[in-house]
Amino acid sequence: MSTRHPWTRYVAIGDSFTEGLGDPDPGAPGGFRGWADRVAEVLAHQTEDFAYANTAIRGRLLQQIIDEQAEHALSLHPDLITVSAGGNDIIRPGSDPDEIAERFDGLIGRLRQDGATVVLFTGPDVGMTPVLGLVRGRTAIYNENLHAIALKHGALVADMWALRVLRDPRMWAPDRLHHSPMGHATIAAAVLDTLGVEHGVRPEFPEPLAARPWREARAEDLGWAREYLVPWVVRRIRHTSSGDGVTPKRPELDAVVDNRSDTP
Incomplete structure (x- = not known):
């Protein structure tokens, strides 16, 4: 098999975004597939002796990712690391995107010290979502900091x-906090494009949704609030996390086994 890219040891760290929530798959470790698994499947098909680990856990804040995942990731001696962190910090009331970015800067510097290729993620434009839209300004400031950090390191x-198609509601799971399978596939394609890897993953560009009656949209919003928003608020009040008791789905490097007939 000819090698089309230089990476053989890929470690993904982060929170629910990287764990793959919103993209359920009973056959995947942890029960979720997600964009990182999809990226690993493509990379594994293009080189020999490829191994992949994913230590992301839902609900993790930036400092938890630094404390719990960074050093373990480096101990695996990866040549490719993806890291998405800080999103759960940004959505907390009173958070400071500049202070969060300072800590993220230190994390990226550490991850780059051994020469691994590091991919980081800006936050999507969430202006259209009921709750996340309230932190759109902080997200934009944090994103500008992330671009500067990437350039520095x-x-x-x-x-x-910049992936404007992610503004489509169909790119999001019913909880409106995580991406749907369509969203994860679209993100996987964007990551592979960022790496300069040839792939057959086709990003989704769905037809525009038809306008819905106000009453129908309002009823849907109220149902969403009861099912997803209220539990999220209660966890904040109780200082608990959706990731309490959850362990990484792929804590160690292992071969990628994909028996699906569909494209990644």
Whole structure:
């Protein structure tokens, strides 16, 4: 098999975005596939002796990712690392995107010290969502900091803000906090493009949705609030996390086995 890219040891770290929430798959470790698994499947098909680990856990804040995942990731001696962190910090009331970025800067510097290729992610434009839309300004400031951090350390940026198709509601799971399978596939294609890897993953460009009656949209918003928003608020009040008791789905480097007949 000819090698089409230089990476053989890929480690993904982060929170629910990287864990793959919103893209359920009973056959995948942890029960979720997600964009990182899809990227690993493509990379594994294009080189020999490829191994992949994913230590991301839902709900993790930036400092938790630094403390719990960074050093373990480096101990695996990866040549490719993807890291998405800080999103859960940004959505917390009163958060400071500049202070969060300072800590993220230190994380990227550490991950780059051994020469691994590092891919980081800007936050998507969430102006259309009921709750996340309230932090659109902080997200934009944080994104500008992330571009500067990537330039400083020679990291790559998968620019989710520029991926305007992610504004389509069908790119999001019913909880409106995580991406749907369509969204994860679209993000996987963007990551592979950022790496300069040839692939057959086709990003989704769905036809525009028809306008819905106001009453129908309002009823849907109220149902979403009861099912997803209220539990999220309660966890904040109780200082608990959706990731409490959850362990990484792929804590160690292992071969990627994909028996699907569909494209990644």
